[in-house]
Amino acid sequence: DAMVIQNPRYQVTQFGKPVTLSCSQTLNHNVMYWYQQKSSQAPKLLFHYYDKDFNNEADTPDNFQSRRPNTSFCFLDIRSPGLGDAAMYLCATSRDFGAGNEQYFGPGTRLTVT
Amino acid sequence: AQSVTQLGSHVSVSEGALVLLRCNYSSSVPPYLFWYVQYPNQGLQLLLKYTSAATLVKGINGFEAEFKKSETSFHLTKPSAHMSDAAEYFCAVILAGGTSYGKLTFGQGTILTVHP
Numbered sequence: 001d002a003m004v005i006q007n008p009r010y011q012v013t014q015f016g017k018p019v020t021l022s023c024s025q026t027l028n029h030n031v032m033y034w035y036q037q038k039s040s041q042a043p044k045l046l047f048h049y050y051d052k053d054f055n056n057e058a059d060t061p062d063n064f065q066s067r068r069p070n071t072s073f074c075f076l077d078i079r080s081p082g083l084g085d086a087a088m089y090l091c092a093t094s095r096d097f098g099a100g101n102e103q104y105f106g107p108g109t110r111l112t113v114t
Numbered sequence: 115a116q117s118v119t120q121l122g123s124h125v126s127v128s129e130g131a132l133v134l135l136r137c138n139y140s141s142s143v144p145p146y147l148f149w150y151v152q153y154p155n156q157g158l159q160l161l162l163k164y165t166s167a168a169t170l171v172k173g174i175n176g177f178e179a180e181f182k183k184s185e186t187s188f189h190l191t192k193p194s195a196h197m198s199d200a201a202e203y204f205c206a207v208i209l210a211g212g213t214s215y216g217k218l219t220f221g222q223g224t225i226l227t228v229h230p
Contacts, residue, residue: 004157006157041222041223042204042220042221042223043158043204043220045217045218088155090157092157092158097216098208098215098216099144099145099146099165099208099209099215099216100146100165101208101216102148102160102163103218104160105150105158105159106157107156107157108155108156108157110155
């Protein structure tokens with residue numbers, strides 16, 4: 001089945017130690033998104049790629065970076081994780097960018113910062 | 115600016131009872147509306163979407179929602195709750211124009227509890 005895959009499902013990192021989260025998709029969608037979801041909150045968009053074009057949300061901290069080396073893969077890099085970065089990180093894809101394009105979500109990676 | 119408001123952060127129903135989760139939106143341009151479900155430690159799964167084709171939208175797992183422009187609402191219903199429906203539900207909107215064009219904006223979420 002076509003799907004969005006996130007690895008690992010659970011990640012523990014130390015305060016200040018860089019960490020990378022991975023997302024891959026078999027849907028061949030043009031757009032890939034990264035969301036941060038803290039406990040009991042709605043997902044918050046960090047950034048998205050339309051093909052190779054990177055689009056950062058204005059309030060996304062510089063500590064968060066992303067790479068999309070090809071259509072299938074997208075990575076979220078947290079350069080110096082703080083305790084406040086502990087959250088569920090969700091990757092999503094959509095065929096195109098625009099109002100009628102539903103987003104398909106992966107299972108998420110739960111990040112713990114010790 | 116667009117916003118989505120879900121009335122009630124927690125809803126509790128008995129198994130077999132009607133499920134009603136409320137969502138209101140504010141938008142000056144035509145909205146596209148979505149309901150997603152999230153089970154614990156899982157990603158979001160699309161239940162249904164409204165894209166202006168029909169005001170009553172049927173989704174998966176027996177859920178449906180009705181778009182009411184006059185009330186700016188898109189409430190989610192299911193006639194008979196199952197234990198497996200216990201989860202968190204998010205209403206979301208994408209606008210067809212404006213500065214937030216194409217971006218999914220979520221409501222605060224409603225946790226549905228189903229009692230035996």
